[in-house]
Amino acid sequence: MKRKYYLLGVPVVVAVAASFQLGSAPEPATQAPAVGAPIVTVQVPPLQGNAVIGQQIFAKRCSACHGENAAGKEGAGPPLIHVIYEPNHHADEAFQRAVAMGVRSHHWRFGDMPPVEGLTRGDVAMVTAYIRDVQRANGIQ
Template identity: 65%
Template sequence: MNRKYLLISACAVAAIAAYITLRPAPVEEAAHSALTEGDAMVAIQMPPIEGHAAFGQRIFENACAACHGSNAVGVEGAGPPLIHVIYEPSHHADESFQRAVAMGVRSHHWQFGDMPPVEGLTRGDVSMVIDYIREIQRANGIN
């Protein structure tokens, strides 16, 4: 009887080891590994930007693009893309962006390290940046 359980356990361990060794890499992981430092991390469709979002675009390009990339596509080795399902409004509400800018944020979704606070931006400035990011997100199916 013990021999039977030993054989079943050995087969289960072998099956798990084979799965771990032979499984294909997830698409996002494979695409991520092909990037080199400084590359944009996502491809997006850019909508027309108007109103407060246009002001937000200018603020973003001056205060945020060095890490998050022009049009928030991320920069490999510097900062994550904000045009990503992780930052959809139901997961990262507008206030989470306000708090990240004001107080910084501990790294929790990506491996870029902690985000420091961004000096010199008001809540109004950040609101316009959020309008800009949400415009691009909506144009790319992130609601």
């Protein structure tokens, strides 16, 4: 009787071994994102008031590094439409301080952010209103 169990066990062992072999196929190679490509996908809601002005300021003064609609830019700067920049982690004043004094790199691999010359606290408040509206539209509270 021992042979019957042995013979019945052989197909099971072969099937299990085959499944491990099939499951261990190498992953296809993936390419790194192109320099300048957006880092995240962003949905922009209809904007009103200061957020509209903030969007214009952002496009002129911030998008070179932070990308169109604050989606980040591979090789240049991080997305601001990201949970790292939610209001509970980075309050609005953090944006004011970043523009005025720059920021040492601590969340991302892009290096330090230099201060941004020529923007007033009012300008930064409008940019922040824009960023917060877009964050909320993308589920970042």
